[in-house]
Amino acid sequence: MVLADLGRKITSALRSLSNATIINKEVLDSMLKEICAALLEADVNIKLVKQLRENVRSVIDFEDMAGGLNKRRMIQSAVFKELVKLVDPGVKAYQPTKAKSNIIMFVGLQGSGKTTTCTKLAYYYQKKGWKTSLVCADTFRAGAFDQLKQNATKARIPFYGSYTEVDPVVIAQDGVEKFKNEGFEIIIVDTSGRHKQEDSLFEEMLQVSIAVSPDNIIFVMDASIGQACEAQARAFKEKVDVGAVIVTKLDGHAKGGGALSAVAATHSPIIFIGTGEHIDDFEPFKVKPFVSKLLGMGDIEGLIDK
Amino acid sequence: MFNMFRGLVGSKSISREDMEPILDKLRDHMIAKNVATDIAGKLCESVASRLEGKVLGTFTGVASTVKATLVDALVQLLSPRRRVDILRDVIEAQQQQRPYVMVFCGVNGVGKSTNLAKICFWLVENNFKVLIAACDTFRAGAVEQLRTHSRCLNALHPPEKHGGYPVVQLYQKGYGKDAAGIAMEAINQARDCKMDVVLVDTAGRMQDNEPLMRALAKLIKVNSPDLVLFVGEALVGNEAVDQLVKFNQALADHSSQEKPHLIDGIVLTKFDTIDDKVGAAISMTYITGQPIVFVGTGQTYTDLKNLNAKAVVHALMK
């Protein structure tokens, strides 16, 4: 994850504060420059990076501030706060409830990892004892149903799909209906990859969403994405009610900073991360513990709440 | 009054300090357009060293000179020194009575299989017969994906119109088998059946995954393809650099050949999803020095284009 790699750089940048005898504008600027460079290298959206820099700067008023210790603390706390903002939209993710049908719809760009992640999530809940199922509402991509079918079969998860029906709305509706009637608790709907530039694809996503009234819509993002993420994520959120983000392919070298702009753009938390192609390469993601662990600070909460 | 002379430098020579603020802006601009940070920095540096000490004409501003120099550098970067002419090379292979072999590689989900199918369509439209080798024996549905494509392509070009023979064949051995071996069998079959081109689909792999990278190097080494194409998506950010460096590195390290076969060209996919954030084209070309042979601009067979260097640079500088 971006911040995990950044941890070291940020700590070292912050250390330059402790080493400086006086803390003035130059010291702050050079520290911010280091941090911003590291964020940009990790693909964090440039607008977010510039905002972070401005926000930290605006907290510190050099004219009107007492001792060095206080300044250091204020700067540190401002930096932490901004970093946390990057990963934490400040809202809670939807939690499924037992003994009722929880419908979860997956959306995202082409090839981001939706189909793979659908099975991972289903498997995750199944292992915890939930009654879980999968619906393949991707009628577009060649071999999409086979892919989901093979994954689901291997994990012994009931699935629904069709080789002949071409309308994803019909399949989604029928599949969800069937599993609802059979008392399934988790019903996950996989959809085709799409992008904001193609209206008909976005319209189709809306229709599927209307047809199945999902309890949660999960936006799946590839960790290697760069500056184009923000506009796409925002467009998805404007069309349907995205409520959570999953970042995939974090087993590679990618730091996932680009995908973070999806958090800001959709006001939704990251709930899981994908760390490989296998079904159990999947981890729940919790923002606060993640950030404090990364910065090696037990007292980060205290620092931030000031 | 003073404003009238803004940007007027007289006959003074340009210094780094003059250029710094302009280059800083251009670098941020390129990063916002999704050029890898490192490469945006290097491009600016090369402009700076090219211009430092140069004397400007009386009415030429520093900003416009710096910008024009960068534009030149970018257009040059994107204009290949070497043209990959696949149709010509296929005909040459035909004359040698052997199939022309292309391998598609890249990380997961970038569009290898789909763009392989588009290129297959393009070859068929050019009257070649193509065998697709299903060498992704790992990802669920990978074989069925290619089967669906070969069916569709044969439906578009039915055998009746091509002397009774299917124009597209699929060679597949299901899942779990060794990819390099399947590719070899496929090439042999193509030779026997007088197919003109073999398109080898491979499984997506992360550039850091050593066993998988080793397996790819082996596939290329034992099958000596005519063309190794790296498929990368236009959505990718700074990772573009690491992907290409490490794919090339792996092909070099694991080949144990004197002249290892590295990446010959790039397929830049999902170009329709990025608006004007065209920076990945710059990053990928900068790293490899290899041409972008095809640009993928959508999900149907006809969404395959050539790169227009000028248009890309225009979008980038906008």
Ligand SMILES: Nc1nc2c(ncn2[C@@H]2O[C@H](COP(=O)(O)OP(=O)(O)OP(=O)(O)O)[C@@H](O)[C@H]2O)c(=O)[nH]1
């Ligand atoms: N290394 C790695 N690969 C992954 C991960 N998640 C998914 N993949 C791979 O990414 C590729 C694309 O995944 P899919 O699940 O087909 O993506 P999708 O979003 O359903 O694609 P479309 O339906 O075509 O839009 C496959 O090769 C997956 O195996 C991950 O966490 N790590």
Ligand SMILES: Nc1nc2c(ncn2[C@@H]2O[C@H](COP(=O)(O)OP(=O)(O)OP(=O)(O)O)[C@@H](O)[C@H]2O)c(=O)[nH]1
């Ligand atoms: N918008 C758009 N989508 C594309 C393009 N090329 C491929 N895709 C889509 O990207 C997704 C992934 O494509 P694949 O061809 O399966 O990718 P791959 O690299 O073979 O994936 P793996 O084999 O799983 O690693 C599919 O939904 C394709 O339709 C393109 O140029 N534009």
Ligand SMILES: [Mg+2]
């Ligand atoms: Mg899918």
Ligand SMILES: [Mg+2]
């Ligand atoms: Mg593939």
